Amino acid sequence: MNLANVIASKDVYNIIRQTLSMVNPDIMIHGEITGYILAKMLECESIYTRQDIADYAMLGVLHDIGLYKNEKHDSMFVLENYDVWAHSIYGYLFLKYLSPMEEKADIILYHHLDYRLYNNVQNKYLKITSYLNIADKMDTFMHMQKGDVDPNYFKEYRDLTFSGQALDLFYRAENKFKIIAKLRDGSYRLELMNILAARIFSEDQKKRFLQMLIYTIDFRSVHTVDHTMATTAFAREIANCMRLPSIDQQHLYYGALLHDVGKLAVPIEILESPRRLNDEEMRIMKTHVEITEDILTGVVNDAIVKIASRHHEKLDGTGYPRGLRGEELTLTQRIIAVADIISALHGKRSYKDSMPAEEIKQILREDANNGKICKKVVDCTLRNYNTIMLNFDKEQRETMKIYFMIKDQYDTIYEQFKEFG
Incomplete structure (x- = not known):
């Protein structure tokens, strides 16, 4: 395509x-x-x-x-x-x-x-x-x-x-x-x-430029560097399992890749808080969704904007920022919501370790049964969970390999450049 x-x-x-x-x-x-x-x-x-x-x-x-x-x-x-x-x-x-x-x-x-x-x-x-x-x-x-x-x-x-x-x-x-x-x-x-x-x-060049942008944003912390890539990978794997049309998969890829660009406006002390956020900090954190929408609107396809800006919406209307309900959320928007949850639960943060697989599955089941997230998406995810995670783990190893390679090479080159004053 x-x-x-x-x-x-x-x-x-x-x-x-x-x-x-x-x-x-x-x-x-x-x-x-x-x-x-x-x-x-x-x-x-x-x-x-x-x-x-x-x-x-x-x-x-x-x-x-x-x-x-x-x-x-x-x-x-x-x-x-x-x-x-x-x-x-x-x-x-x-x-x-x-x-x-x-x-x-x-x-x-x-x-x-x-x-x-x-x-x-x-x-x-x-x-x-x-x-x-x-x-x-x-x-x-x-x-x-x-x-x-x-x-x-x-x-x-x-x-x-x-x-x-x-x-x-x-x-x-x-x-x-x-x-x-x-x-x-x-x-x-x-x-x-x-x-x-x-x-x-080319297609590959577009993807690499935008991936570079995400790395640039997330490079402040080893705990945040893989979140966007994880959400993108999970969304892609779920879309493959659900056999989405090619155009929907492309929209989903870019929507997932760009879904958290609004976090640039969130203070680093909130993004990297060593504890769970209080109410005021959470209010500030939630503004990242509308900022993401502001950044992308008029720049990319409207389908991509909506995928990126609706990843915290819930089917029962309790999500944010707009409190949309199920009939207003497309399948791609439902997929990124599930992918973002898996990424958040699976990822390490300064105040928590990665959650075990069975606990992640249980949370997904409960949210689906309670009408928060799409049961169809969750059922497909759970049926293919091991394959999804296996493919993600391979990709994550490459992501972290690049991260640590840059860290190591920076130190080496910096020492060499000291001779230049």
Whole structure:
């Protein structure tokens, strides 16, 4: 099936933009400005295809994705310069292992490296790295100088901190495209969207970009990193057992993958509470569903929005946020409700261990018999429970393998980068 009918390539970027803006809008704005400057520099060289430029612009937009792991609430420019290697390394690892842009991840790793040290590293994209370095620093410098660029500052550090060739290219691009004027009046945003629209993603690339987004959100804790992937896996397995049509399975996949993006707006101390939440904390936690709906509405297919935003609804009308009843809930919406419950019960949290299988089954039976969740879905789940869990366990091992590999490689690379100061 053609996934363009489910999620378009442009929607992938819009989901990433909407979601990460919820975490820290300043990082997203800086990323877009940096991506735009980089794209116009490459366009000025006249040797890159539209798709090449779109790829590098996307890389520019995501160059500080490692900052989203940081729980500090300082300004973006303070965060970026507090420890340049920490976010550069995490961004590199996210792009290398979780995105379809793994080949170009080195550009992110070295984007804060002084030009005078380029001979000390191996990176076949050093020229693009030097361009990203200039684009990044131009926005930072203009922010500090309230929109002005002082040529004397950059001349002083030419071929030391910055590549002279990259600096000259920026000025040529500025003369040709009036970059600074477009940044000031905001017209660069539409132009950036048109640049990015040149890139058409494959089915696998769409999935990997959105999975990277979820990992980025959940990477704050080993206990939360697998929740979304678990819900997605359980929903997929149940849908397979129930022989849902392909289009419904695709809607369910993306709805499950995106169902908790609204948790970005929930304070980390509530998400990672070492105890059960009190009434006020639970009220705040419940807002994540409506925030998820706000993020996705108008960006993705309405069927996906409803699957994502109705995973806490109950057939008897006691769920939230709308208190919908059974006749208002489709089969895919009923499946994600069951998948989310299994994920919550099976998953470890700071205040509880994974629940044994028989207890999970008993809770599902009771909720189904009490008219809370769909009996048809539960019956199918219980009949195939062992197979569902076997397939999930294989997938979870891969998820956690990636998680710990990134953790280990971060520590190793960080030690190596200490020599750069």
